[in-house]
Amino acid sequence: xxxxxxxxxxxxxxxxxxxxxxxxxxxxxxxxxxxxxxxxxxxxxxxxxxxxxxxxxxxxxxxxxxxxxxxxxxxxxxxxxxxxxxxxxxxxxxxxxxxxxxxxxxxxxxxxxxxxxxxxxxxxxxxxxxxxxxxxxxxxx
Amino acid sequence: xxxxxxxxxxxxxxxxxxxxxxxxxxxxxxxxxxxxxxxxxxxxxxxxxxxxxxxxxxxxxxxxxxxxxxxxxxxxxxxxxxxxxxxxxxxxxxxxxxxxxxxxxxxxxxxxxxxxxxxxxxxxxxxxxxxxxxxxxxxxx
DNA sequence: TATTGTTATACTCTATAACTATA
DNA sequence: TATAGTTATAGAGTATAACAATA
Numbered sequence: 001x002x003x004x005x006x007x008x009x010x011x012x013x014x015x016x017x018x019x020x021x022x023x024x025x026x027x028x029x030x031x032x033x034x035x036x037x038x039x040x041x042x043x044x045x046x047x048x049x050x051x052x053x054x055x056x057x058x059x060x061x062x063x064x065x066x067x068x069x070x071x072x073x074x075x076x077x078x079x080x081x082x083x084x085x086x087x088x089x090x091x092x093x094x095x096x097x098x099x100x101x102x103x104x105x106x107x108x109x110x111x112x113x114x115x116x117x118x119x120x121x122x123x124x125x126x127x128x129x130x131x132x133x134x135x136x137x138x139x140x141x
Numbered sequence: 142x143x144x145x146x147x148x149x150x151x152x153x154x155x156x157x158x159x160x161x162x163x164x165x166x167x168x169x170x171x172x173x174x175x176x177x178x179x180x181x182x183x184x185x186x187x188x189x190x191x192x193x194x195x196x197x198x199x200x201x202x203x204x205x206x207x208x209x210x211x212x213x214x215x216x217x218x219x220x221x222x223x224x225x226x227x228x229x230x231x232x233x234x235x236x237x238x239x240x241x242x243x244x245x246x247x248x249x250x251x252x253x254x255x256x257x258x259x260x261x262x263x264x265x266x267x268x269x270x271x272x273x274x275x276x277x278x279x280x281x282x
Numbered sequence: 283t284a285t286t287g288t289t290a291t292a293c294t295c296t297a298t299a300a301c302t303a304t305a
Numbered sequence: 306t307a308t309a310g311t312t313a314t315a316g317a318g319t320a321t322a323a324c325a326a327t328a
Binding site: 007008009010011012013014015016017018020021022025040043061108111112115118121122125126127129130131132133134135136137138140141 | 148149150151152153154155156157158159160161162163166181184202249252253256259262263266267268270271272273274275276277278279281282
């Protein structure tokens, strides 16, 4: 095996990194009284409005039955709204509230601080290439 | 928020990437009849021999009680050995067998093929910087 | 008959705490 | 009393299937 390949597997390196990111995010989310799934929902609704719960579930890679509790919590907290669709009474139209938008952006700002602290370990040039690369891989998904 | 910061959260981008990596690795592992934890154990024992099961569990970020089933399977398959330590009869000394080493390296080779296929989406310069960066973040952990 | 949202059930992981045998 | 390995129990998270209302 060539020296270049003498490195841990990609997944073996990414998993601890992701765990570390989640570990610093959880307290931030707790401060704002939202769960990880809740924040994921707020982010999706803020960036790319979706009509139905099924479409939302699909967008965040979850099962439609799995997000119901999350939606209940977000609705109770006044962060999203579920209004019956008059054109198709099976559907409940989803939307983020102004309060939900404020929470989402506030959480994101706090998370960015932690992310930047972690990324500071990288030389600036590599840092840019790293961000460009995961963005690239993420978009190509 | 500045344009540079208009990107998904790091964790939001890394999570799907890790999921994709795991998705391609699982069939490879299944072909070689080892679990994800089993492969993790083989990797650790091959690279950095550890004496006790507790030390191994610590090295792979698991609880000592969680790896026992994995060790049983690996031992039954002849991939590792557990020999009682004559100096401390509470301890069972761990070692990877030649067969275990062959399996580990065979799996790694197959995984690399899939990893490289995914990384081909990146321009070569970025690809190097990306690998250097996650290695950097991983080692600084 | 198919689809939306919901609820219920079962299954997998994981964390924790007990237990034994040694020290 | 403390530690290594093991087993047992309980909890969280998830997937799947069934269900009622509507199309």
